[in-house]
Amino acid sequence: MAVWGIGVSVYFVAVIFRTSLGVAGLDAADRFHVNASALSTFSILQLLVYAGMQIPVGLLVDRLGTKKVLTLGVVLFTAGQLGFAFSPSYGTALASRALLGCGDAMTFISVLRLGTRWFPARRGPLVAQLAGLAGMAGNLVSTLVLARLLHGIGWTPAFAGSSLAGVVVLVLLLLFLKDHPEGHEPEPFPHQGAAYVRRQIAASWREPGTRLGLWVHFTTQFPAMVFLLLWGLPFLVEAQGLSRAVAGELLTLVVLSNMVVGLVYGQVVARHHEARLPLALGTVGATALLWAATLACPGERAPMWLLIVLCVVLGSCGPASMLGFDFARPANPPERQGTASGITNMGGFVASMTTLFAVGVLLDATDDNYTVAFSSVFVLQAIGVSQILRLRGRAARRERERLVASRVETVHVPA
Numbered sequence: 001m002a003v004w005g006i007g008v009s010v011y012f013v014a015v016i017f018r019t020s021l022g023v024a025g026l027d028a029a030d031r032f033h034v035n036a037s038a039l040s041t042f043s044i045l046q047l048l049v050y051a052g053m054q055i056p057v058g059l060l061v062d063r064l065g066t067k068k069v070l071t072l073g074v075v076l077f078t079a080g081q082l083g084f085a086f087s088p089s090y091g092t093a094l095a096s097r098a099l100l101g102c103g104d105a106m107t108f109i110s111v112l113r114l115g116t117r118w119f120p121a122r123r124g125p126l127v128a129q130l131a132g133l134a135g136m137a138g139n140l141v142s143t144l145v146l147a148r149l150l151h152g153i154g155w156t157p158a159f160a161g162s163s164l165a166g167v168v169v170l171v172l173l174l175l176f177l178k179d180h181p182e183g184h185e186p187e188p189f190p191h192q193g194a195a196y197v198r199r200q201i202a203a204s205w206r207e208p209g210t211r212l213g214l215w216v217h218f219t220t221q222f223p224a225m226v227f228l229l230l231w232g233l234p235f236l237v238e239a240q241g242l243s244r245a246v247a248g249e250l251l252t253l254v255v256l257s258n259m260v261v262g263l264v265y266g267q268v269v270a271r272h273h274e275a276r277l278p279l280a281l282g283t284v285g286a287t288a289l290l291w292a293a294t295l296a297c298p299g300e301r302a303p304m305w306l307l308i309v310l311c312v313v314l315g316s317c318g319p320a321s322m323l324g325f326d327f328a329r330p331a332n333p334p335e336r337q338g339t340a341s342g343i344t345n346m347g348g349f350v351a352s353m354t355t356l357f358a359v360g361v362l363l364d365a366t367d368d369n370y371t372v373a374f375s376s377v378f379v380l381q382a383i384g385v386s387q388i389l390r391l392r393g394r395a396a397r398r399e400r401e402r403l404v405a406s407r408v409e410t411v412h413v414p415a
Helices: 001-021 024-033 038-063 065-086 090-105 108-118 119-155 155-162 164-178 192-205 208-239 245-273 272-294 304-314 319-327 336-367 368-374 374-412
Strands: none
Touching: 001 024, 001 038, 001 065, 001 090, 001 119, 001 155, 001 164, 001 208, 024 038, 024 090, 024 208, 038 065, 038 090, 038 108, 038 192, 038 208, 038 245, 038 336, 065 090, 065 108, 065 155, 065 164, 090 155, 108 119, 108 336, 119 155, 119 245, 119 319, 155 164, 192 208, 192 336, 192 368, 208 272, 208 304, 208 319, 208 336, 208 368, 208 374, 245 272, 245 304, 245 319, 272 304, 272 319, 272 368, 272 374, 319 336, 336 368, 336 374, 368 374
């Protein structure tokens, strides 16, 4: 548990750095003199690098193990955060966010792999949700602590000071992290260059559970990610007329809701495996309904009670996205877990990147009409739901076949 906790602490710091722009979006626009589209490019580039790294990182985790990949990740995201603190121009700031995204990409898949090595398979859903919970705690620190530092001591001291957290977890990682318990070393399996890579990716992709996991992650994660990562604060301040303090409290509510719902979803799925898809689709439906009610609300501003309910429901998006890994995990053997998790994890970040770009472009094209800009959320939700419904039957049949086969093997194992 302590070893896994070190891995989770790395992810915790990575999320602080990842979401730090969410509380600094308006400050970044002023600092670098950019419009909405250029501002969204920060997060888009960061997520583009993150999403593009998922399959390579999954392969690296399968091949090199957790400790080496996490170590590289910490070095990269800490350098990115420090570079962002001292960036004198828009271009260097972009490069720093890209470096941060590269290091961030190496954390969550590694933590998932660490969980499969240190905990029994039946606890997989709860372990994944707890890892996500740690990430939301990092988001909470970003929202509460970094935002105050930013407005208290200024841009450079706040971002440079936060980078010290990366140094701390790097030391803990190097001193105490182990890939697996003593006496439980995984069996070595051959690696054959490009042929091995192609086989790993192709075998994982052929499994309907992997593809279903990707689309569940795609459809559920991005509404909250877009809100927390960049556009939530401008929407609440500029479109809803709230003060930064009140807007920050609503962003905090999203994070707190995420933490509570994550514990509930983890317990429910651990006890009732068949609840995965209803929970995912229910979250998508509730999110679409609340966004529609908020954007279509008569008058220029939505009532506070509706914004509160919206933020509570957005808090369920993160836990729902973790359900994607619960479809991919049983569909793949241990030696493909990193690759399958990488494919799954691409989903939500591709959707987030697409929506971040769409919102920025639409805001510039419509003179900051947030109703039109945020309507892009519904398009991606519709695409994702259609793919989930298309794949659910095949994934369920394949999972039942694997379960029956494993039971038969268990019965015929000699005493």
